[in-house]
Amino acid sequence: MKGLKPLLSVRTLQKRPDFTLDVAFESDSALTALFGPSGSGKSTILNMIAGILRPDSGRIVVAGNVLTDTDARIFIPPHKRRVGFVFQDAQLFPHLTVQQNIKFGQWFNRGEKHALPLDAIVDVLGIGALLKRRPATLSGGERHRVALARALLSSPHILLMDEPLAALDDARRSEIMGLIERVRDEFSVPIVYVTHRVDEVRRLASRVVRINAGHVVAVGDTTEVLSP
Amino acid sequence: MRVATVGTLVGLPVALLAAYALARWRFPGKIIVDGFLHLPLVLPPVVTGYFLLLTFGRQGFLGKEIYDLFGITFAFRWTGAALACGVMGFPLMLRAIRLSFEAIDRRLEKAAGTLGANPYWTFFLVTLPLALPGILVGVILCFAKALGEFGATITFVSNIPGETQTIPSAIYTFTQVPGGESQALRLSLISIAIAMVALIVSEVLNRRIQKRIAVFE
Numbered sequence: 001m002k003g004l005k006p007l008l009s010v011r012t013l014q015k016r017p018d019f020t021l022d023v024a025f026e027s028d029s030a031l032t033a034l035f036g037p038s039g040s041g042k043s044t045i046l047n048m049i050a051g052i053l054r055p056d057s058g059r060i061v062v063a064g065n066v067l068t069d070t071d072a073r074i075f076i077p078p079h080k081r082r083v084g085f086v087f088q089d090a091q092l093f094p095h096l097t098v099q100q101n102i103k104f105g106q107w108f109n110r111g112e113k114h115a116l117p118l119d120a121i122v123d124v125l126g127i128g129a130l131l132k133r134r135p136a137t138l139s140g141g142e143r144h145r146v147a148l149a150r151a152l153l154s155s156p157h158i159l160l161m162d163e164p165l166a167a168l169d170d171a172r173r174s175e176i177m178g179l180i181e182r183v184r185d186e187f188s189v190p191i192v193y194v195t196h197r198v199d200e201v202r203r204l205a206s207r208v209v210r211i212n213a214g215h216v217v218a219v220g221d222t223t224e225v226l227s228p
Numbered sequence: 229m230r231v232a233t234v235g236t237l238v239g240l241p242v243a244l245l246a247a248y249a250l251a252r253w254r255f256p257g258k259i260i261v262d263g264f265l266h267l268p269l270v271l272p273p274v275v276t277g278y279f280l281l282l283t284f285g286r287q288g289f290l291g292k293e294i295y296d297l298f299g300i301t302f303a304f305r306w307t308g309a310a311l312a313c314g315v316m317g318f319p320l321m322l323r324a325i326r327l328s329f330e331a332i333d334r335r336l337e338k339a340a341g342t343l344g345a346n347p348y349w350t351f352f353l354v355t356l357p358l359a360l361p362g363i364l365v366g367v368i369l370c371f372a373k374a375l376g377e378f379g380a381t382i383t384f385v386s387n388i389p390g391e392t393q394t395i396p397s398a399i400y401t402f403t404q405v406p407g408g409e410s411q412a413l414r415l416s417l418i419s420i421a422i423a424m425v426a427l428i429v430s431e432v433l434n435r436r437i438q439k440r441i442a443v444f445e
Contacts, residue, residue: 050342051341052338052341052342078341079340079341079344079345079346079347079350080344081342082344083342084343085342087335087339091336091338091339093336093340093354094336094358104340104353108344108345151342151343154344160342
């Protein structure tokens with residue numbers, strides 16, 4: 001993966017009657033924040049990187065792999081993209097135990113040579129005691145840790161996080177932010193992180209793409225972009 | 229019993245496909261297809277039976293083809309009774325299955341996609357297991373309906389003991405002959421028992437689904 005620069009390159013255009021999304025940015029950062037107010041199009045961009053949404057036109061490249069290129073008629077379906085997606089409300093499978101949930105992605109990518117170690121992930125995220133339980137019995141913070149583990153175990157080339165802390169109280173937010181820092185530093189999976197909270201950007205991100213009303217307002221290092 | 233079981237089991241895959249299509253896909257004429265599939269629920273059963281006779285009878289355009297292809301006859305055989313029961317129970321099964329598909333949070337399927345599961349795996353590992361209680365409810369309702377099916381069956385395949393006779397048509401026969409009352413009563417009680425069990429089981433399963441839906445919130 002190293003040496004393929006840039007790590008992430010996104011250029012997309014999407015026109016809707018009431019909203020136009022027109023963004024282009026690149027990043028090599030370990031954690032890139034897509035930062036902007038609600039409804040600015042951040043989540044849409046994330047869904048386009050994951051292949052859940054298809055842009056009208058554009059090109060998305062992750063770690064040297066062209067995932068979307070409307071000019072060349074390339075559109076890799078989500079399940080072949082090797083992206084880990086952490087949803088705002090976790091989206092754990094309610095009919096499976098925690099263990100089955102986190103092994104779901106691992107099983108589909110079992111040919112992966114550089115698979116991330118299950119034990120280390122379970123250990124770092126502190127979910128060892130939860131493995132036999134069902135998602136319905138977990139607290140909000142626990143669900144997020146399991147969702148993070150599940151995404152990591154699919155050995156993604158990039159980890160996409162869509163406001164993962166929005167539904168949590170301040171104590172839990174701080175705790176999960178600490179875990180995201182560890183994941184960022186220990187598992188060397190680049191992360192794209194969508195948020196509207198400036199404290200999360202400041203603590204986690206090294207590069208910020210600031211978005212407003214469907215357009216990129218600023219791209220740069222966290223200190224530059226956040227200074228007035 | 230055999231008639232109802234076969235009718236239900238044969239109808240199940242068709243109902244699964246139709247329910248999935250109605251719940252998920254958008255296509256022109258969807259309302260008409262939807263209405264057509266639910267027709268047996270509101271039509272007089274005799275009308276349904278008569279149309280089955282026209283299409284699947286020995287001289288009917290489908291019945292003839294199927295006989296030529298597979299050597300299966302429907303008219304006045306137990307297979308025909310199964311077909312009639314299946315058709316009559318189908319809308320009930322379709323409804324239950326469709327509702328359970330619609331109750332599933334589609335983001336779960338997207339989550340499965342980002343984890344590397346292709347659409348087929350996603351269907352079998354996520355969609356189908358989550359819809360399972362609804363599918364069981366549908367099967368039970370269809371089976372109960374098939375057991376009690378009278379009008380369409382008697383019109384299509386008549387009432388031949390040991391071949392096309394179902395519980396209701398047997399009861400009807402017993403009430404028509406002198407001294408058959410005790411037999412008719414016995415069969416009626418069996419019929420009530422089966423229906424009660426089916427309804428209770430489906431209600432219990434239904435509560436489980438409700439619980440599961442609550443989990444999504």
